[in-house]
Amino acid sequence: MNIGIIGGGMTGLVLAQRLSEYGHVVTVFENNKQLGGLTTYHDYGSFVWDRFYHVILPSDTHLINFIRDVGLGNKLRWRGTLTGFYEQKKFYSISNAIEFLRFPPLNFIDKIRLAITLLYGSRINNWRSLEKILVEDWLLKISGKGTYEKLWKPLLLAKLGDNYKRISAVFIWAYIKRLFSARDSSLKKEQLGYVVGGYKTLFDHLEKLICSNGSQIHTGVAVKHIAPHPTGGIWVEFQGKKEHFDKVIFTAPVNILQEVTANELVNISSDRNSVEYLGVICMVLITRKALVPYYVVNIADKNIPFTGIIGMSNLVGLEETAGYHVTFLPKYILSSDPLLKQPDDELRQLFFQGIRLMFPELKADDIVAAHINRATKVQPLQVLNYSTLVPKVNTENDDFFVLNTSQFINDSVNNNAVVRHVEEFLQKSAFLN
Ligand SMILES: Cc1cc2nc3c(=O)[nH]c(=O)nc-3n(C[C@H](O)[C@H](O)[C@H](O)COP(=O)(O)OP(=O)(O)OC[C@H]3O[C@@H](n4cnc5c(N)ncnc54)[C@H](O)[C@@H]3O)c2cc1C
Structure with missing residues (x-):
């Protein structure tokens, strides 16, 4: 079958690998210039690492099996880490x-x-x-x-x-x-894991596997319209062109689904804005010495503008990050919050107020760089009775499918859940028959 996949994040790429391995011809459309979506990587100057912090838990069996299945089991690393709490100007370890x-x-x-x-x-x-x-x-x-x-x-x-x-x-x-x-x-001890080279290693590898099976990946291509074809199958419109597919699977967020899909294909169960998303502003601090000995610190202090600290270098060896320490400082806010649009410099100033309060001993010389990364659609807000808000796909069209994180009604949003949802989707559908 000739299958179009919208979105080259983790969901789109796991789907593409599985389907192309099974013999389908797959075309992935990814809006950004690089693959990975929210799990993508970033060039920090002297090294490349994930744009946002990602960790693998020993209980992430679907993700771990997938990584092993595609031949990267030898790139998985595990390490004991510590968890901290910051309360009343003090750090506590509860590891x-x-x-x-x-x-x-x-x-x-x-x-x-x-x-x-x-x-x-x-x-x-x-x-x-x-x-x-x-x-x-x-x-x-x-x-x-x-x-x-x-x-x-x-x-x-x-x-x-x-x-x-x-x-x-x-x-x-x-x-x-x-x-x-x-x-x-x-x-x-907590055992946490990662892939050597970060998620870039996985995405580069998946791209090779998918393309070696005769399928293709288009990056930097935004899909503009998806509609049913009069004689069966689905039209996908991009860059002024139209391509016909037997089936199309949509993996991007639900607001894009509403924007680009013909009304006959999807039936959003309630009003347009019923699914709200969380966004994140994440400062990535590159330093010469470690800020904290913990992988994660939960913060209970209203004066600190970020909501946690992730000491990535307490999980990932310094050889991965050119000898520098990498710390992520996330602040989760509603995707409609104007703070998400604030210029980088203003956000840096805001975050540094918190850093000075928490780490008064940190000197300017210790800091190599401070990057601001942001994402507007991180995960749907699982409000009361969320399962009733999830967009329902009109089953009258058997050629169009939606598989995105808005459909995770009883899961946190993580890559293990992504792999499991892809597996369940493939088992239920006729793609592997
Ligand atoms: C700060 C942060 C920390 C996280 N930590 C962890 C962690 O520790 N462990 C873990 O397992 N997970 C973690 N996650 C979650 C993980 O990143 C997500 O589970 C995963 O990225 C979801 O993938 P996805 O493919 O479903 O969605 P996305 O990554 O959102 O992919 C959707 C893709 O669709 C593309 N797209 C959108 N519109 C169009 C269009 N019109 N045409 C073509 N393409 C389009 C987008 O560019 C994007 O690449 C974290 C996420 C964040 C933001």
């Missing part, structure tokens, strides 16, 4: 059982309630009732006020910014489920 029990901000009862929440959350299988409850209410009920304020709230802020207030409990349930097996069974 093993003893530190967890010692974590001063939580009293004994708080800790018991935290352990109960983790155990209870990890055992829930039916998420439906959780999407009717706000995450804040659910956590307050199970964990109590102390644990909520001192531990869960900073974590929610780090992941979602202030938008956590509108999110359903499905978010934290999916998070607990995914995270639970990140630690080894003795709860001594």
Whole structure:
């Protein structure tokens, strides 16, 4: 079959590799000049690494198996890392059982309630009732006020910014489920992973595999219109041309789906703006010395303008980053927030106010560069009853499919979930028959 895939992010490329390996002729259309979408890479001057921080958890079995299947198993690396909390101008490590029990901000009862929440959350299988409850209410009920304020709230802020207030409990349930097996069974150390060379290694490799099977990838090409062809199949319009495909799979965000797709193909269940997205501004600080010993620090301090710290170089060897330390400082905001459009220099100034408060000892000489990266559509906001807002594809047209992260109704958005959704999609569809 001749298949068009819209979007050359992780979803589009995993689909393209699987379908082309199976013998289909695939054409991928990617709007940006380079592949990878949100998982893409960035040239930081003396090295190339992911544009945003990405980590692989031991529980990401679908992703790990995919990486092994395409022949890159020997490029996976694992390392023990630490988790930190920043509260009342102090850093705390809660990276093993003893530190967890010692974590001063939580009293004994708080800790018991935290352990109960983790155990209870990890055992829930039916998420439906959780999407009717706000995450804040659910956590307050199970964990109590102390644990909520001192531990869960900073974590929610780090992941979602202030938008956590509108999110359903499905978010934290999916998070607990995914995270639970990140630690080894003795709860001594977190093992986290990455691919040598970052995600660029995977994307370069996938591009070679896809194109060696006779399929093709167009980068720097925005699809403008998708419509049903009168005699069957689908038209895809780009750069003033029209190409006919037997089937088309759309993987870009839902607002683009609404913009470029003919009304007969998709039926958005409710109004145009029903699915809201989170965006992120992420400062990438390149320094001569490490800022923190942790892979991740959750911040519970309103004076700090970013919502977390990701010490990438505590996971990734310094040989990957020309000997420099790389720290990501994300700030999650609604995709409609005007801050996302603020010039880089103003954002740098804002973020440096927080850096000076947290690291007064950091000297100008220690800083090599500070890059501002941003993305407007990171993940749909999983508000109450999110499953009822997900766009429904009109099944009257058997040749058009939508597979994007807006359809993840009971998952956090990550590349393991992407690979799993692609696998489930291929199993349900007739592509592999
Ligand atoms: C800050 C941050 C941290 C993250 N951390 C992790 C992590 O630690 N672990 C993890 O597993 N995941 C992480 N993720 C999530 C991961 O990046 C996503 O799961 C993944 O990128 C989703 O891929 P996708 O292909 O579905 O969507 P996207 O990456 O959004 O891909 C969609 C593609 O469609 C293209 N497109 C849009 N419009 C058009 C058009 N008209 N024509 C052609 N192409 C078009 C876009 O350019 C884009 O490349 C993180 C993401 C961010 C932003």
